[in-house]
Amino acid sequence: MNKTTDFYPTKYWHLLDDGRVQCDVCPRFCKLHEGQQGLCFVRGRHGDQIRLTSYGRSSGFCIDPIEKKPLNHFLPGTPVLSFGTAGCNLACKFCQNWDMSKSREMDTLADEASPLKLARVAHELGCRSMAYTYNDPVIFMEYAMDVAIACREYGIKSVAVTAGYMSDEPRREFFSYMDAANVDLKAFSEAFYWKICGGHLQPVLDTLIYLKRETQVWFEITTLLIPGENDSDPELEALTQWVVENLGPEVPIHFTAFHPDWKMLNHSPTPLSTLIRARRIAIKNGIRYAYTGNMHDEKGGSTYCHQCGQLLIGRDWYTLGVWNLTADGFCNACGTACAGVFEAKPGTWGARRRPVRLRQYAD
Template identity: 60%
Template sequence: MRERVGPPADYPARWWHWLDDGRIQCDLCPRECKLHADQRGACFVRERRGDAMLLSTYGRSSGFCIDPIEKKPLNHFYPGSSVLSFGTAGCNLACKFCQNWDISKSRDMDRLMDQAAPDQIASAAQRYGAASVAFTYNDPVVFAEYAIDTAVACHTRGVHTVAVTAGYISPAARAEFYADIDAANVDLKAFSDDFYVRLTGAHLAPVLDTLVWLHHESKVWVEITTLLIPGANDSPAELAAMADWILRELGPDVPLHFTAFHPDFKLTDRPPTPPATLSLARRIARDTGLHHVYTGNVHDSEGGTTYCSGCGVPLIVRDWYNILDYRLDDQGCCSACGTRLAGHFGKFEKPFGARRIPVHLGTAQG
């Protein structure tokens, strides 16, 4: 077994208050779990112990990898750069189709074999040449204290931060959670509350509220992902309604990614998403007026390419996570007409590519 290093696992949690009946209510997310002594919340990693709330996964990770930023997916946030990715355990949603269920639904804390303090993670990102650190694999909302401290450490070292999240967070916590987050990919799982209730155990409205707040009240760069599940959330009417809401509430320049489902966890009775469904969804969203709509988890050069919203020329040609052509200047402007592409860009050098490099931080020094 690897030597355990770093901070203690049981860490004082924030965002809770006492109820009149003696229970503690967690105020981190809309679930508002109300706990007796020694009870855990729905996420399983936030626990009442005595008269306090603790986070059991602070400083403990399911593993670290260097990924392409496009894998998050983020197509308008320093394209071609690499990102140090990690997660912990637990989740505040109960998605029957979860594709990281062995991590997000794990109740075995001993699966968390890598330990690292926030500054160790920021230091490792520098050492490996990663432009960003991503909180991903499971939802960083449930390890918010760890994510916040790590984001602060990253900014101290000039490293960007990324949250890959379902956006299920309470208004009481989100300003602090996102204060040092540079970019977020928010998983908009469907545009139906019935879908959220039946397949995720949550509700749609808080996610839409988070998206509106992020776009209008924060400096976080936002992209949206929807996993299209055949017969569940892929009807043309629902896709058109989703695209219309994004256009109306967030504007035409927020990138939208439609990705392919494959049977997993508790939803194995549905077939994989046909590529034609992804192409149709992309066409519906673009016809609605969204400028940047992508397909994911498939080889689709047209669906992976970024086009200029001014003159329509291809600016970033992709095949899955590989960048085949890049036609932006260092300020993110089109080389043909000068229109600035929405997002964050810098000097583009050799792209990281589609590699995935596992790294171990357990003995890293900050």
């Protein structure tokens, strides 16, 4: 895809008085001259419009457990076909997928698939959902939405793994095609977002509020805790209190461990004790489903009834064990509903990770 005619047309942009074209997908509002690309790298000006250069191409496809997204309350135990492209609209110094999200090489996008082929292959492989992940689907929203439309024909759900850094109108269209999401709430301070991510906090909070109040999308939140940056008691208190007050106590939150990467190699890894402390603060403030992640902690990874304390779903990493939910998602001890999207029986995919080469399948 190296010709202008191959670039995919988009609609969230407008022409400025000075002749530049402004991209309106996210709050960066990149203002571009002919031939320039936005910070995300995959949306750029070609002619008098913004076009997407990564449509139909991916940095790789893989079947994952849905718990790896992480989603603990959406079709537990089932396989999800995951893919991403290249680029990102944030500039997080701690990026764990920087080889894809920071890539400016289109050769990173080595695998190709039309939406129809991708949906058909997911169906053939027995996947219950499709995840737009690894880098943020906000920047390749046209491709993700077309895949989601194709997936609906096979009864396959769509999952967005996103930082939620998006403008209002495209946000509304994008999430109208999604069934579930994990939103990365990177911190609860504007200073962190600006200094470390090159963005702003409020648009992410707006996305979370929109998902809760105006959609039926099942969503969970992930916060990667970085020692000395966003892991203080006061910040964790403020974050979890905000979630309860604005989103409700039933929205799950995952506290995950940082490991030194990209431009933050001089920071220490997150100790398990920090994740346990964050989980304890969240539960104290009324969050019913708080989890630890990226480290082995069976208690912190399992689901409990918020009413009676019964172990509802036991997890060892991404492998399910104990299952004490009724067929309709209630605690089998006290009858209290567990928030989420559940089927009568859990999936049995386990912790497997299976790379998929789309070119091996017929078009």
